[in-house]
Every structure is written in structure tokens, then in C-alpha cells.
Amino acid sequence: MKRLYGALAASLMMVQLHAAHADPLAQGDLVTFATREGVTQSLFIATPAQAPAWVIVLFGGTPGALHLGPGGATTLKGNFLIRSAQHWIDDGExxxxxxxPSDHREGVDDDFRHGNDSFIDTQAIVAKVRERFPRAKIALVGTSAGTVSVGNALERDAKIADAFVLTSPVTLSRRHEATIADLNVDGTQARVLVLSNAGDTCPSSPADVAKRLAQDRRYDYIEVNSSDGDSSAAGRCGGHAPHGFLGIEADVIGRIQAWLKVKAQPQNVPPAR
Incomplete structure (x- = not known):
């Protein structure tokens, strides 16, 4: 009987840990406001302090829709940035x-992310964040298709944020949609970091192409190397694949945090172990 209770307790603990991991930002504020005519935008804001040094604005990958509620994201929880958001909170950001946006409740494609409407929404998002955290620096951080949203803001107004981070960036299009490679911008007037996984097998985000793009645009570059996770044809561009930095989330975010705090020279970081 003791063994049975022990097994049940262990199982319950695993369920609780999984639930906490799957919904890392269950505590915070749901904020909805107008952006374009007839369109609203929702954000979920979590902070460990009233005056954080950095505010990290996260743009998830395909399809981008989080269906935010009072308890945070209800969909796309497996996305690298969404499931790992607690790491930022733990570091004080x-x-x-x-x-x-409300006119694309079920998601957006990369062409929308690269368009003017998306940029107008991002302008409103940054304005709302600055209103709430007037003394904080702002980093726009995207992963996979989310990098197109961040890149769009970088291209149209490099001063909109204090830093831009592109993880597993979409550099090759499979459906003739916009990519980061389409940006008409270099890195001379903005702090930009590109971070890739050498083990990424997603055809839209090969690490070697991201590295060349970073070098050409004079962005900072960090490369990790992990092959953990789903590398099947169906899952290789998902969050639970090397594309989504499965198993090395804390290490990857720690490197981004270090880059934000100290201006780094372009670099190739040794592979993660």
C-alpha cells in the first residue's frame, strides 16, 4: 500500500510539474486595447517587480494565436518562447x-507579419508597454515565424525597441511568403541578435543561412548545437524539436539575457552540452 501511495504521489507530482511547465505564466494581467480601426490587441503581462530593467515582448511562431485569457496563453503553449517565459521572470525581467489581433483570431501568415498592419499593431504594443514601464528597456523577441513580426518592426523603425532577438529565424520560404532575408535593413543602428540551433532540421530556418545573414547584416550571432526532440518531417519545425531548442531552453534564454545585459561582439558560442 505504501508503494501504491508513493507511486500515486510521484505521478501527481509529475502532473503538477508538467502543468506548471505547460502554463508558465498563469499569473499576470490580461490587457486588451485598440490598435487599428475596429481592431483590438491583447497582451498578457507578467512581472516580478514594479520597475524591471527589461521588458521582454514575445512573438511566438506559427500561427501566433495564443487565445489569451485571464490565466495566460490557452493555445500554442508548446512554442519555445511561450513555454519558457518563466525563465525571464526568474531573472527579474x-x-x-x-x-x-482581433481580425486574425486564429492566426497570421508570414506575409501579414511582414505587412504594415502588423507594424501598426506592434507600434501600439510598444506604446502600451512603455506606458506601463516608462523606465525599462524593451526587447522584441521572436522565434520561428515570430521573427518575421520582430523583423518587420526592425525594418520599419529600428528605434522602436532597445533590442531585437531572432531565434530560429525564418530565412527560407516554403510557400513564397516573407522571411527575415527579405528585410531591407542592416545592424548598424540597432542591437540585433540572431540565435540558431545547428541541430535544427526545419527547412525554413537552417543555421548556416542564419549565420550568413547575421554576418552580412552585422548582427550579433550565437549558435548552439542540440539534436534533442522531434526531427520527423511533421514535427521538425515545431516547438518540441531542435527548432524549438527542446531541453536547452534555460541555456538559450540565459545566453540571450547575457547578451542583453552586456553588449557582445559577434560570436560563435561553443555547442551546448
Whole structure:
């Protein structure tokens, strides 16, 4: 009987740990406001302090829709940035989860992310964040298709944020949609970091292409190397694949945090172990 209770307790603990991991920002504020005419935008804001040094604005990958509620994201929880958001909180930064706008409730494609409407929404998002955290620096951080949203802001107004981070950036299009490679911008007037996984097998985000792009645009570059996770044809571009830095989330975010705090020279970081 003791063994049975022990097994049940262990199982319950695993369920609780999984639930906490799957919904890392269950405590925070849901904020909805107008952006374009007839369109609203929702954010979920979590902060460990009233005056954080950095606010990290997170743009998830395909399809981008988080269906935010009072308890945070209800969909796309497996996305690298969404499931790992607590790491930012633990380090003292505020975090903002960005949902898709009300006229695209079920998600957006990369062409929308690269368009003017998306940029107008991002302008409104940054304005709302600055209103709430007037003394904080702002980093726009995207992963996979979310890098197109961040790149769009970088291209149209490099001064909109204090830093831009592109993880597993979409550099090759499979459906003739916009990519980071389409940006008409270099890194001379903005702090930009590109971070890739050498083990990424997603055809849209090969590490060697991201590295060349970073070098050409004079962005900072960090490369990790992990092959953990789903590398099947169906899952290789998902969050639970090397594309989503499965198993090395804390290490990857720690490197981004270090880059934000100290201006780094372009570099190739040794592979993660």
C-alpha cells in the first residue's frame, strides 16, 4: 500500500510539474486595447517587480494565436518562447505575451507579419508597454515565424525597441511568403541578435543561412548545437524539436539575457552540452 501511495504521489507530482511547465505564466494581467480601426490587441503581462530593467515582448511562431485569457496563453503553449517565459521572470525581467489581433483570431501568415498592419499593431504594443514601464528597456523577441513580426518592426523603425532577438529565424520560404532575408535593413543602428540551433532540421530556418545573414547584416550571432526532440518531417519545425531548442531552453534564454545585459561582439558560442 505504501508503494501504491508513493507511486500515486510521484505521478501527481509529475502532473503538477508538467502543468506548471505547460502554463508558465498563469499569473499576470490580461490587457486588451485598440490598435487599428475596429481592431483590438491583447497582451498578457507578467512581472516580478514594479520597475524591471527589461521588458521582454514575445512573438511566438506559427500561427501566433495564443487565445489569451485571464490565466495566460490557452493555445500554442508548446512554442519555445511561450513555454519558457518563466525563465525571464526568474531573472527579474517582465514578460509580455503577444496574441494575434482581433481580425486574425486564429492566426497570421508570414506575409501579414511582414505587412504594415502588423507594424501598426506592434507600434501600439510598444506604446502600451512603455506606458506601463516608462523606465525599462524593451526587447522584441521572436522565434520561428515570430521573427518575421520582430523583423518587420526592425525594418520599419529600428528605434522602436532597445533590442531585437531572432531565434530560429525564418530565412527560407516554403510557400513564397516573407522571411527575415527579405528585410531591407542592416545592424548598424540597432542591437540585433540572431540565435540558431545547428541541430535544427526545419527547412525554413537552417543555421548556416542564419549565420550568413547575421554576418552580412552585422548582427550579433550565437549558435548552439542540440539534436534533442522531434526531427520527423511533421514535427521538425515545431516547438518540441531542435527548432524549438527542446531541453536547452534555460541555456538559450540565459545566453540571450547575457547578451542583453552586456553588449557582445559577434560570436560563435561553443555547442551546448
Amino acid at each position: 517582465a514578460v509580455v505575451l503577444v496574441d494575434t
